[in-house]
Amino acid sequence: MLVFKFGGASVKDSKGVKNLLNIVKDYTDNLIIVISALGKTTNALEEILKTSIEDLNKSYSKYEDLKSYHLELVKELFPNENDKIYKDIKEEFDNLKKELNNKTYSSYDKKYDQVVSFGEILSTKIVSAFLNSQQLSNSWVDIRKVFITDDVFREASIDFEKTSINAESVFNFKNQTIYLTQGFIGATNDGFVTTLGREGSDYTAAALANVLNADKVIVWKDVDGILNADPQYFQDTEKLDKISYQEAVELAYFGAKVIHPKTLKPLHNKNIPLFVRSFIKPEGSGTEIDCFKKYDQNLPIFILKKDQMLISLFPKDLSFVFEDELSKIFKYLSEHRIRVNLIQNSAISISLCIDNSNSKSKQLIERFKEDYKVLYNDQLELLTIRHYSEDAIQKVTKGKKIYIEQRSRHTAHFVIK
Structure with a gap:
C-alpha cells in the first residue's frame, strides 16, 4: 500500500488537478491520496478570519473571492453545472460563513481551526469528484472522523492509539483501491476540528503510513527532490539522491521547507521510506529518505530562515545564574508557544533566536521585561550550513553582518543581516 501527498501548489488550478490524475492513474497498488488546500487557500482563509474579527462585512468580499476561485475551478473541471459537486462546494461555503459568524469560541486558535480547515475539505471534494468523473474510482474520506487529537488548537497532537483503530476500519481496501482524504486536520474527541501545524499535510501522510504499515510514502512537490539549498536564495543547487532519516530530521529541524519537522518520526x-518527487517531472527519481546513513553526502547544505528575531536578556542586578534562570525563560517561551531556533549564553546574558511571530514576539518581550533588561533585533536571518567548509561559509556570509556564530562538528549557524 502506498500513501501519496499532494500540496496546494500541485492542485492550484485545473491543469494541476488533471496532472494529478495522470500521475495517479499509472499506479495499480492500494493507494491513499492526501491533499492540501488549493493553492494559497490557507493564507486566504487566515486573512478572511482576521478581517472578520475586525469587520465582519468587510470579510465577506474576501470570502466571495475565495468562493469564486473554487467555483471557477469546478466549472473548468465539470462543464455540466448540474453536477453534484456544485451543490457540495456551495454547501461547504455556507458552512464556512456560519463559522465566521460564530462568536461562541473561547479562543482565537479554536476558531482558527474551525475556519481554516475548510480549505482541505473543499480541495479534496473537488479532486475526488473529478477523479471519479474520469473513471478513476476513489472514496472520499473525512479525516476528521479518523484522526483523533488533543485540544491544542493549531498545533494538535495525534492520539495514535485511537487513530489507528479508526484508520484500520475506514481504510480497509475491501471494496476500494483508492481513498482520498485531507491533510493538516483532525478533530478532538468532542468533535471540534484541529489543525496539526502549518505544512502539516506531510505529517498526515506519514501518520497514515505508520498506522496502516504502508510500503512507502511519496510527497509530490514542485522541485525535483530535496536540494542542498533553496534555489530561491542560493545559486548552483544540487539534488540529494539519498539521505538518512537522521539527516532529514536535522534539515527539517533547522528549517528546510521540503519536509515538515514532525513527518520523519x-x-x-x-x-x-519517504520519496520526495516532482509533480512537474513525475518520471524523475527524486530523493529517497530511508535508513541508509552511508548515503549521506558531504555536500554542504544551506538552510535559510528569514524573519528572525534575536532577543538578548540581561539581569537587572548582575545576579544572573544561568542554570536557575533557564527553566524560567523556557517556561515563558512555552506559555507563548514560541520555539527557540538558537541559544547562546555568557556569564550574565542569554540570547535567543526565534521566529518573529509579530504579536507573540511582542508579548514575549513584554513578559521578559518584567524580570530582565531586554535588547532585541528583528528582520534578521538564521543561516545554517550542514557539512560546512570555510569556502562554503565565506561564499554565503560575505558582506553580511554576523550577530551570532556557532559551530559544531557538522553544523554551523549564523544569525545575519
Missing part, C-alpha cells in the same frame, strides 16, 4: 519508527 512516524516513518522512521516503522522503517517506511
Whole structure:
C-alpha cells in the first residue's frame, strides 16, 4: 500500500488537478491520496478570519473571492453545472460563513481551526469528484472522523492509539483501491476540528503510513527532490539522491521547507521510506529518505530562515545564574508557544533566536521585561550550513553582518543581516 501527498501548489488550478490524475492513474497498488488546500487557500482563509474579527462585512468580499476561485475551478473541471459537486462546494461555503459568524469560541486558535480547515475539505471534494468523473474510482474520506487529537488548537497532537483503530476500519481496501482524504486536520474527541501545524499535510501522510504499515510514502512537490539549498536564495543547487532519516530530521529541524519537522518520526519508527518527487517531472527519481546513513553526502547544505528575531536578556542586578534562570525563560517561551531556533549564553546574558511571530514576539518581550533588561533585533536571518567548509561559509556570509556564530562538528549557524 502506498500513501501519496499532494500540496496546494500541485492542485492550484485545473491543469494541476488533471496532472494529478495522470500521475495517479499509472499506479495499480492500494493507494491513499492526501491533499492540501488549493493553492494559497490557507493564507486566504487566515486573512478572511482576521478581517472578520475586525469587520465582519468587510470579510465577506474576501470570502466571495475565495468562493469564486473554487467555483471557477469546478466549472473548468465539470462543464455540466448540474453536477453534484456544485451543490457540495456551495454547501461547504455556507458552512464556512456560519463559522465566521460564530462568536461562541473561547479562543482565537479554536476558531482558527474551525475556519481554516475548510480549505482541505473543499480541495479534496473537488479532486475526488473529478477523479471519479474520469473513471478513476476513489472514496472520499473525512479525516476528521479518523484522526483523533488533543485540544491544542493549531498545533494538535495525534492520539495514535485511537487513530489507528479508526484508520484500520475506514481504510480497509475491501471494496476500494483508492481513498482520498485531507491533510493538516483532525478533530478532538468532542468533535471540534484541529489543525496539526502549518505544512502539516506531510505529517498526515506519514501518520497514515505508520498506522496502516504502508510500503512507502511519496510527497509530490514542485522541485525535483530535496536540494542542498533553496534555489530561491542560493545559486548552483544540487539534488540529494539519498539521505538518512537522521539527516532529514536535522534539515527539517533547522528549517528546510521540503519536509515538515514532525513527518520523519512516524516513518522512521516503522522503517517506511519517504520519496520526495516532482509533480512537474513525475518520471524523475527524486530523493529517497530511508535508513541508509552511508548515503549521506558531504555536500554542504544551506538552510535559510528569514524573519528572525534575536532577543538578548540581561539581569537587572548582575545576579544572573544561568542554570536557575533557564527553566524560567523556557517556561515563558512555552506559555507563548514560541520555539527557540538558537541559544547562546555568557556569564550574565542569554540570547535567543526565534521566529518573529509579530504579536507573540511582542508579548514575549513584554513578559521578559518584567524580570530582565531586554535588547532585541528583528528582520534578521538564521543561516545554517550542514557539512560546512570555510569556502562554503565565506561564499554565503560575505558582506553580511554576523550577530551570532556557532559551530559544531557538522553544523554551523549564523544569525545575519
